[in-house]
């Protein structure tokens with residue numbers, strides 16, 4: 001009887017541990033995904049102004065000791 | 069020095085200037101020239117866009133490896149068979165979602181990577197263009213004028229200063245210009261008076277009048293005193309004549325045109341009359357009055373002007 005209860009307790013414990021493991025693992029994956037999405041959205045807000053890249057390059061190349 | 073008869077290649081155009089940047093991986097040097105391979109080591113150039121794509125791919129690959137390691141560890145260390153299956157499913161869903169959002173934001177990520185590369189490699193880009201400029205100098209000194217000019221033409225997309233412009237016009241003044249050449253003028257307009265530029269501009273507009281744009285006309289007006297001293301009044305008459313090309317220019321430079329009205333050849337005056345006549349709603353002011361007066365006095369009985377004389 002005692003042995004049977006112990007076995008049941010052990011099984012419940014394992015079940016809880018397994019549930020906990022899945023929860024933590026899934027949460028971690030979710031957090032990584034949210035963090036990645038946040039980073040991507042932040043970069044997206046910076047825009048994709050390729051003309052701006054040209055202008056920035058021109059300004060930097062033409063300031064100071066210019067090539068000639 | 070006699071002028072050289074040369075063949076100029078057509079300039080390769082890109083949507084953005086940075087797309088012309090390329091790199092030799094062996095010399096670790098950037099260039100903006102049109103050559104296919106590095107003149108120092110002969111290695112084929114890698115375009116800046118390909119370079120960014122490679123860096124971007126490597127970054128994605130490293131990320132993918134880390135994700136796979138993490139998911140695999142999650143599966144391996146699962147305490148029960150059931151949790152192992154759950155971890156596997158969660159891992160797969162995670163990987164798919166990760167790939168999906170990465171592909172959605174691909175363009176902005178590529179942009180960030182490109183900007184990062186250009187910012188971090190800025191010094192090397194400048195040194196590379198400096199090296200290109202020295203190659204153009206060597207070409208000019210060794211008499212390869214076309215090659216030297218073509219190099220400067222590419223450099224001027226990035227470096228906009230009077231030194232580069234003056235070197236270009238000096239080379240062009242030693243080349244026999246032809247109408248089939250892809251000539252430029254507006255991009256060569258310097259910030260101060262440059263005799264070489266005026267000499268080139270006068271040669272170029274003889275071949276292609278459309279090269280004379282607003283900026284160039286304004287340059288001739290701004291430096292008219294020096295131009296008259298060096299090249300004579302005829303030069304300004306010819307420039308004022310080219311301003312008759314477009315209605316917009318006539319309105320913009322009406323005073324300048326009015327000054328030389330009586331010196332215009334018949335064909336130019338006819339052009340002016342035709343523009344004034346076809347745009348009666350425009351306020352032509354004293355230019356309109358003076359033109360009508362001149363036509364009445366000089367071409368009253370000329371059949372070509374008949375429709376303008378009332």
Ligand SMILES: [Zn+2]
Pocket residue numbers: 092093094095096106107108109110111
């Ligand atoms: Zn090389």
